[in-house]
Amino acid sequence: MQKLEPEAGKQNTILQKVIEINRTVFKNNIFRPNQQEIILASLSDKDIFVCMPTGGGKSLTFQLPAVINNGLTVVIMPLVSLIQDQVAHLNDLNISNRVIGAFKSKNSSNIFSEILADSSVKIIFLTPEKISKSQKTCDFLNKIYKQGKLNRFAIDEAHCVSQWGREFRSDYLKLSMLRKKFPNVPIITLTGTATEKVRKDVINVLKLKNPQVFLASFNRENLYYEVREKNTSKIVGEITEFIKTNHLKNSGIIYCISKKDCEKLAKDLKKEGIKSSYYHASMTDKKRSSNQVKWMEGKILVLVATIAFGMGIDKKNVRFVIHYAFPKSIENYYQESGRAGRDGHISDCLIFFSYSDKYKHDRLIQKNKQTDRNFQELYTIMKYCENFTTCRRKIQLEYFGEYFDPIKCNKMCDNCRNKNNETQEDCSETAKKILQVLANQPDGINTLAQLTGFLKGIKCKKNEDLTDFPGFGSMIDMKTEDIGKVIRKLIYDDAINEKTVKCSKKFKMTKLELGSKSTEVLLGTMKIYLPVILKNKLNTNDQVYKQNEQNTHVEKTQGNQQISNNSIYMQNNGNNIIMQIGKLRYNPPMQSTNNFQSITYIEKPRLSIDSWSSFKNKPFVPSSFFPKQRPSLEKAPFLSDDYIPRIPVTKDVELILDTPVTVNQKSNDYELNDEQYEELKERLEIVRKKLSRISGKSIEEILSNDKLDKLSRTMQSEDIQKEFTSEILYFQKVNQISIENSSAERFEFHTMRRFNEDSYKRLKFN
Incomplete structure (x- = not known):
């Protein structure tokens, strides 16, 4: 038998002990990737940086060395909930541990004395605030250091150290003093996600000495990634259908940007028969804890939450994570979506993307000092969402500096599954x-x-x-x-x-x-x-084309008139109408042909009127809006050259025909996008508050939230003046209008204001 060298024999003995303790104490038959190597490096008193995705087994890498060594391992974690989970797990394994501060009722002096008196204690937990703000804690650490009992520091969620990280915390930054005060104590840092820039920053800030860096693959093979276009008017139904079809009895998380969205969406899902509740920072601790426990126990299946929920949550059987609005960075998305499928079973990660949600992020970013960097992170995730050809797994992993061959995705993202051809x-x-x-x-x-x-x-x-x-x-x-x-x-x-x-x-x-x-x-x-996906240009899901495919065709010429390619010719009850983008013309009836074609690349028509003076000089077209004659300026005093109204045309194009129409569509069906809505609503909110201060009335008396929302969805940006004086005068005019169901003879003001009601409502002037 070959003799082992002294050092090799020592290493072999340590390895055998590590394997034995992993089996007998931690009840594990094998190590997960990199665990054994990290543990051996830690037992060699090296500084270590570990980047291991959720579920990789980071905790074992500092728990097991603590059991082997005499002395104390000090574990620093950002949240009390994380510490509670660790304590519960260690207690189940009969590993002695203590917590300084936080949820323990004993005062710190008693805890310190107890730790010093009990040599069986292996691990001490505390938050970074206890080190940065408690002199007693620092004195205690200094005491055990001088006694030679301070074995190592373990800093969990180490990305919080870096100002480039997704959750920078100033108290984490102050942990840089550990190396200065305790120069000979090794440090192990652990995180679930970190870019190369963050890794270098953490190592530099904490002054790690020639650290061994362990980077596990970021690939979560069991997660299916998908991005869908967000339609605000249909999203509740789409989420409901997704859950009922794929995850009727499964647990899931839905992330929203705002607390208001959390509460509303949870309420809407509950109405649809889905067991759901919400979670955000403004709730009482008792209510938050109650909802979290119910979700963990399966009494609630879907938790609709802000990003306040997630860190420290270890629920293995989460089957889906939905983002109601796109997250603020790829790093955040990886972390948040990574809360699904921790048990290794296939799980869904779905983003509903709308560019307008960017402005919600903007307001949060503007409160942050690192505005430019946060904007760049935002643009990166937006590019990810707008990419419908590249493997999503490849985009994510390359963001973290890991090369990935899309073939290995195994169609576990929408882009690989759809295999869109692009030019x-x-x-x-x-x-x-x-x-x-x-x-x-x-x-x-x-x-x-x-x-x-x-x-x-x-x-x-x-x-x-x-x-x-x-x-x-x-x-x-x-x-x-x-x-x-x-x-x-x-x-x-x-x-x-x-x-x-x-x-x-x-x-x-x-x-x-x-x-x-x-x-x-x-x-x-x-x-x-710009990428262009090569597929059938006819949107078969669009009701407009479904409804009109058999009575719609492109007219190249008619008589002596030349009609543009993006004109649509229609026949309805013997009345032929020609619509052109930005124009309205009434032509005599023409002979229809049978050469029908599918309409492609046609912009949803909007019939615009630049001003009252130009409108009144145009040929009048009888319709359901103006059934008898053109509305007079006297009946509509708001129509002046200073006001620029816009007449909508719905998808089914019945609005310009002299037939009754029922409208139940949101602003985006009228080409008022969410970006404009957010801009207008924010501007109107400023005006409303200013009017409230001037008049001494509440903002609800000035204009109700319901009316404010309707105005924001129906106004055009040109309706808003730059100067407050003009805006206030305009607001006063708006407030003179009352909504009621009136007869057909009344001027249908709503067509100029573009209200979206289930049935037509008429506005009259008091």
Whole structure:
């Protein structure tokens, strides 16, 4: 038998002891990947950095060495709930431990004395605040250090040390004093997610000495990733269907940005027969704890929560994690979605994406000092959500610096499952036009919505002096959605910066300006490409095309008139109407043909009227809105050249026909996107508060929340004036209007205001 060298023999003995304790004390037959190596490095008194995804077994790497060694291991954790879970687990294993402060009732002096007197204690738990703010705790640590009983520090959730991390905490930063005060005590740092930048920062801040770095694969093979477009009007039904179809009796988490969304969504799901409740930071501790316990025990299946919920939650059988709005970074998404499938069974991770949710994140980011970095993180996750071709697992893992072959995804993401063929469309010329407009930075063109409106040629008070400005209306033939995509692509590629600026003492806004890569785009040395998915362009799920496919065709010519390709010809009850984007014309009846074609790439029509003066000079078209004659200025005094109304056209295009119509559609069906809604609502909220201060009335008396929401969904940005005086006068006019169901003869004001009601409501003037 070969003789072992002394050092090799010692290592062999330690390894045998490690294996034995893992089996007898921790009841594990084998080690998970990297666990054994980390434990041996720890027993060699090395500094260690461990990045291991959720469920990888990080806790064992500091618990097992603590059992083997004499002395104490000090474990620092950010949350009391995390410590409670650790204590409960160690107590079950009969491993002696103590907690300094937190939920223990004993005062700190008694705890310190008890620890010093009891040599069986192996692990001490505390929060970083106890080290940074408690002198007694520091004195105690210094005492056991001098006695040679302080074996190691274990810092859990170590990414909190780094200002580049997703959950930076200032008290974690103060842990840098550990190396100075206890220079010979090894430190092991542990985290579930960390980019290379975060890893380097943690190592530098904590002054780790030649640390051994252990990086486990971030790939969670059992998680299925999917992103869906968010339709606010249908999302509750879509989530309900998803849960009832796939996870009727399974536990899940739904993450929302706001507390209001949490409560509302939980209530809506409960109405649909899904056992659900909510969780957010503004709840009482008792209520939060109660809901969490019910969810852990399975009495509640779905917990709708803000990001206040999650860290320290160890429920193995979570089958789905849904993001009602996209998360604030890929790092956050990895952590939050990673709460699903910890038992190794297949689980779903689903994001509902809408660009407008960015503005909710913006408001939170603007409260943060690291605004620019947070915006970059936000853009990265937005690019992830808008990518419908690249393997989602590949995008996530490469963010953390890990190469991944998409073949190994095994169709466990929507993009790999759908295998969308794509081509790249060169949008460089469009991008140049956008940058040229932005280079001149016209006053009043600050946000993405304002820039899009300017390029589309939408006139409003903010840009009424800019109609002759170069670039105004230069993209009138493009879809609003497509213009937005190009602008967002320029933002993602650093050709446009979205900067946060103060517009008053209390309020901030985002402003677009030229980015670092703008010159390259303008010179043509950098191309801007947008992916185009090659599939059937006819949206078979669109009710418009389903309903009208058999009576709709493209008319190339008719008589001596030339009709554009994006005109739609329809026949209904013998009345033929020609609609064109931005135009309304009434033509005599024409002979229909039988050569029907599917309509593709057609923008949802909007019939716009630039002003009352231009509207009254246009040929009058009888319809259900104006059944007898054009409304007079006397009947509608708000219609003046200072006011720019817009008439909607619904998807089924019946609105312009002289037949009754029932509308039950949200603002996005009328091309008022959520981005505009958020902007208008925020602006109107400012006006409402100002009016409240001026008049001494409550904001509800000035305008109810319900009416405020309706106005935000129905107004165009041109309805809002820049000066408060004009806004207040406008508000007073709005408040003179009462809603009631009136006869057909009354002027149907709602068609100008674009209210979305289950049945038509008429507005009259008092």
